[in-house]
Amino acid sequence: MNRLFLAGLAAVAASAAALAEPAEVNMPVLVPLTGPVALEGTSQQNGALLALRNAPAGVKAHYLVMDVDGSPEQAVNGLERVLSRGPVSAVTASIFGPQMLAMLPIALERKVPLITISGTTDITERGNPYVFRFFPTDAVAKVAHARYAVEILGKGRPALIYQTTAYGQSGATQLRANLQRLGVELVFEEALDPTVKDMLPVLAKARDAKPDVLLLHLHQAPTALVIRQAAAMRLGLPIVAGSAAHSPATAALLDPAELAGVCTETNAAPAAGGSPALERFLAQYREAFGSEPDGYALGQYDGVMMVLDAAQHGAGNAAEIAAALSRSTYQGLAQTYRSDGKGNMAHGAIIMCYDGTGRVPRIVKSYENVTGVLAR
Numbered sequence: 438m439n440r441l442f443l444a445g446l447a448a449v450a451a452s453a454a455a456l457a458e459p460a461e462v463n464m465p466v467l468v469p470l471t472g473p474v475a476l477e478g479t480s481q482q483n484g485a486l487l488a489l490r491n492a493p494a495g496v497k498a499h500y501l502v503m504d505v506d507g508s509p510e511q512a513v514n515g516l517e518r519v520l521s522r523g524p525v526s527a528v529t530a531s532i533f534g535p536q537m538l539a540m541l542p543i544a545l546e547r548k549v550p551l552i553t554i555s556g557t558t559d560i561t562e563r564g565n566p567y568v569f570r571f572f573p574t575d576a577v578a579k580v581a582h583a584r585y586a587v588e589i590l591g592k593g594r595p596a597l598i599y600q601t602t603a604y605g606q607s608g609a610t611q612l613r614a615n616l617q618r619l620g621v622e623l624v625f626e627e628a629l630d631p632t633v634k635d636m637l638p639v640l641a642k643a644r645d646a647k648p649d650v651l652l653l654h655l656h657q658a659p660t661a662l663v664i665r666q667a668a669a670m671r672l673g674l675p676i677v678a679g680s681a682a683h684s685p686a687t688a689a690l691l692d693p694a695e696l697a698g699v700c701t702e703t704n705a706a707p708a709a710g711g712s713p714a715l716e717r718f719l720a721q722y723r724e725a726f727g728s729e730p731d732g733y734a735l736g737q738y739d740g741v742m743m744v745l746d747a748a749q750h751g752a753g754n755a756a757e758i759a760a761a762l763s764r765s766t767y768q769g770l771a772q773t774y775r776s777d778g779k780g781n782m783a784h785g786a787i788i789m790c791y792d793g794t795g796r797v798p799r800i801v802k803s804y805e806n807v808t809g810v811l812a813r
Contacts, residue, residue: 651676
């Protein structure tokens with residue numbers, strides 16, 4: 438056997454060994470596990486962890502979890518810290534809009550994709566090619582929110598209570614615009630700080646404006662407080678709430694009777710199952726976390742899985758993953774995802790309603806491909 442042939446065999450063996458090496462993905466999880474959006478952040482964390490533990494064949498996922506509380510400063514510090522430790526493929530980034538807005542400049546400078554489920558419209562309106570949102574932006578969700586109240590419930594005198602945060606401002610802006618397109622004006626609106634616990638004063642003022650429906654765009658804990666106190670004062674109005682009301686964690690804070698007449702917009706209803714893949718997700722989630730998943734968990738699961746899918750198909754670093762997410766279509770468990778050119782990957786929303794007998798709402802209306810992106 439001559440030396441040239443042996444060298445050739447060695448090269449082939451080395452190449453085969455290289456091909457057998459798994460793709461390495463380093464994806465830190467930076468989410469708020471304490472503070473005003475701890476419930477939402479916990480769901481986001483669980484979805485990300487389940488996806489990272491389900492990395493597809495040929496992909497090895499590395500990650501750490503960091504609680505970024507609820508402040509922009511904590512989010513920025515957390516992102517700087519994980520980026521200082523070595524190459525990062527992508528980051529599971531906070532659901533909280535103010536934190537996302539603060540993290541964007543760092544992601545742009547370091548060219549690292551942020552995978553989020555934040556609904557705040559503005560995060561994908563700043564020309565940053567490194568943000569990817571796997572939950573309907575308020576510009577999509579509030580189409581469903583407003584149309585269901587006006588077109589399906591037939592209401593024409595809505596009152597709105599929303600949060601003072603960037604998240605709240607974003608949703609309120611989109612609701613006003615969509616109501617105006619439907620020929621309806623708000624008869625009352627007021628913004629609340631997330632720390633407010635006594636909702637009776639704002640509910641009393643809303644009632645005095647004589648609305649025929651109450652719209653909410655609040656975080657999970659304030660949503661539960663408003664619904665409970667509205668039931669206690671016998672407000673007698675249907676409530677159409679933001680996505681916070683769909684979560685099992687929110688429903689667990691309320692009696693079923695208090696949820697009667699409450700509807701909510703969101704991206705998906707994972708607890709309802711419906712496909713073998715979704716049933717497997719449900720079983721794994723319940724076993725891992727001992728609770729029911731919500732749309733936040735499922736949206737983040739899909740986002741992380743799309744990153745891992747990109748790695749499986751050859752995206753070897755942050756730039757290649759960003760490019761793959763920008764141009765690919767991915768069939769997730771909740772929706773089909775495709776970028777609209779700004780990083781908005783989800784394009785539809787559903788409406789779910791509680792009937793007052795349990796804490797599991799049912800889907801009553803779907804608004805698919807609101808943006809038209811999937812029909813291009």
